Structures are given as C-alpha cells and as structure tokens.
Amino acid sequence: MYLINGELTAHLPANDRAVQFGDGCFTTARVVNGKVRFLEQHIDRLKHACEKLLIPFVEWSLLETEMQQMAAAEQLAVLKVVITRGQGGRGYSAANCLHPARLLSVSAYPGFYPQWREQGISLALSPIQLGINPHLAGIKHLNRLEQVLIRTHLEQTSAQEALVLDSDGWLTECCAANLFWRKGSQVFTPNIDKSGVNGTMRQHIIACLAGSSWQITEVREKLDTLAQADEVLICNALMPVIPVNQAQSWRFESRELYQFLAPLCE
Template identity: 60%
Template structure:
C-alpha cells in the first residue's frame, strides 16, 4: 500500500525530482503493535535532511498523522517514508519546485533479522567504496546507487552483510547498517563526517553507551581494526542489534556488548 500526499495511489509523476535526480530523502521505521518506534527521531531526521537539501518541507503534522494511521493499520512491519522535492522541469534548478511530495508505504518485517540475532552473521569486505562528501555525509538521501552496487556484489557471496570503506579506505558502515566494534572496555564506531548514514539506532546506541561503563570513540579506522576487535555488532532500527560471528578468516566469540545493547534496544521507545 502506498500513500502519496495523503491519497492511496501506486504511481508517481514522471517529472517528480525523485525520478529525475534522486532528489529527496527517506527514513525506514519499525512498526510494532501498531506503533512507530522512534517516531519523533524519524520525523526529526526528515526535517533535518530536508533542511540540508534545501527542500521546503513543512507538512510534519499531516505526515505524523499518516504515519500513525498506517502503523495502526499494519500492526507489525516496516513503514517507509520518502520526501521528494516534488515535480520539476528538465534542468537541475530547484527554483520552481515549491511543493514536496511525501510517499508512505508499509511492508512485512524482514524475517531474517530474528535468525541473525540468534545465530550471528558473517561479513565480507565490499569492493565498492563510498564517495566522500562532507555536505551529504550522515544524511539518508535518495541517492543510494552505491548501496545498490554493494548489495549486488554481496549477493554473489555467502556473507549476510558487507563491510564498506570510503574512497580513502576508512571503515564507514555496512550495506544497510551501522557498525560498532569492541576492544576491551572501549567501543569504536566509524566517524561519519565524510560518508555514511548516521542511523537512528546508531544514535540511540551511542546514547546508551555514553551512560555505561564503556568508553566510546568515533574513529577513522582501517579494516584491520575490525579484524582485531573482541566483538563486532551491526545495528539499524529494524534489526535492531545483530552480532557478527566472522569477518573473513576472523571469528568473534564474545557477546558481551551484544548482551548489553540488545535488550535495551528491543525495549526502546
């Protein structure tokens, strides 16, 4: 089911900027028992990203109502919200785009995440690297061609997720998740000032860790740092926390950090 600007439709104008240029942003939320996890954080993400992209989005009230309505009807699953700059002309200029388009859709929850949480997953190094762009770093914009290619390469392997570097070789994220690794009592996560998505679950985990006994460091690190870790975790709002059991030839046996974060993230919001 799709809701486009408040109406049930399954088609978008061919001149919408999302179609022409990938001009917009999105967020993907977990729906449980008819409610949207981290609702306020998702709305804030959309507002922040629209501001950064200079999209004049001001329809938060109807969007909130639509999200709540669709979640109540779905019960459990995934709610995706897309904001595009709206319809426009052939060229790049956004000057004539005054009315953004909002698109909502619901789908079933990914079944594999339950198994991943119980069994752990394996990582493989992606041959596709992320371009560095500090103006767009951290934002979940619609230009996801890099992730499409990362996923296409990943599907040619037996691994469940891919460790992704940026164009300078720094560990950045995974295809559809953020990354944490632990060495002793220190927890590391990639610094996202030049590439990557600053996910809502990543932010929530950082807030939990800031109040814990763990020391948290955002770093520029090479893949060797991940290989030398005691423990590696992935997170996004749908997982929400998944342990990594192996990266290449390296196996991780500890679940200490996973056991700290997983129940807190499951009971969040």
C-alpha cells in the same frame, strides 16, 4: 500499500524530482504492535535531511499523523517514508519546486532478522567504496546507487552483510547498517562526517553507551582494526542490533556488548 500526498495510489508523476534526480530523502522505521518505534527520531532525521537538501517541506504534523495511522493496523511491519522536492522542470534548478511530495508505504518485516539475532552473521569486504562528500554525509538521501552495487556484489558471496570502506580506505559502515566493535570496555564506531549514513539506531546506541560504563568513541580506522576486536555488531532501525560471528577471516565469540544493547534497542 502506498500513501502519496494523502492519496492511496502507487503512481508518482514522471517529472517528480525523485524520479529525475533522486532529489529527496527517506527513512525506514519498524512498526511493533501498531506503533512506530523511535518515531521522534525518524521525524528528526527527515527534518535534518530536508534542511541539508534545502527542501522546503513543512507538513511535519500531518506526516507524523499519517505515519501513526499507517502503523496502527500492523503488528510487525516496515514503514518507509520518502520526501521528494516534488515536481519540477527538465533542468537541475529547483527554483520552481515549491510543493514537496511525501510518500509512505508499509511492507512485511524481514523474516530473517530474528534468526540473525539468534545465530549471528558474517561480513564480507565490498569491492565498492563510498564516495566522499562531507555535505551529504550522514543523511539518507535518495541517491543509493552505491548501496545497490554493494548489495549486488554481496549477493555473490555467502555473507549476510558487507564491510564498506570509503574511497580513502577508511572503515565506514555496512550496506544497510551501521557498524560497532568492542575491545575490552571500549566501543568504537566509524566517524561518518565524510561519507556514510548516521542511522537512527546508531544514534540511539551511541546515546545508550554514553550513559553507561562502556566508553564509546567515533573513530577513523582501517579495516584491519577489526582484527584486534573482541566483539563486532551491526545495527539499523529494523534489525535493530545483530551480533557478528565473522568479518573477513576474523572470528568473534563474545556477545557481551550485544547482550547489553539488545534490550535497550527493542
């Protein structure tokens, strides 16, 4: 089911800049019992992305209402919201793009997430590295070719998710999730000021840990730092948090941090 600028349709104009240039941003939210989980955070994420991309979207109240309306009939589902710069000419200039477009869609909730939460998953190092771009780092823009390639390579392995480095070799994230690891009472997550996505669940977990007895630090580390970890987990708005059994050849038995975070992320 698609709602594009308030109309039930699956058709987007061919000259929309999302089609031509990937010119836009998006967020993906979990719907539970007719409600959008972390609705305010998803709206804030879109606002921040539009500011960074200089997209003059202003219909935030209408968008929030549409999100709530589409979620109302769903017990457990995925709500995706895309904002594009709208229709434009052939070239890169956005000077005449005055009417951003909003696209909302609802799809089934991934059935494997409950099993992942119960059993844990494995991570494999991706051969695809993320390009460094501090201006775009953190936001979920529509240029996701890196993630498409990461997923394509991941599907050739037996792992459920990927460990992704940036082009300088720093540990950054997973294909569709953020990464955390624990050593004792210290919890770490990659600094994503140069590449990667600042997920809504990542932000929520950092806030939860900041007000707890755990010590949370954003770091820039190489892959082998995970060899010293007691526990590893990943997160996104849909999962919402998943324990990791194995990353490369390193195995992790502890669920201490996961058990603390899981009820706070529901």
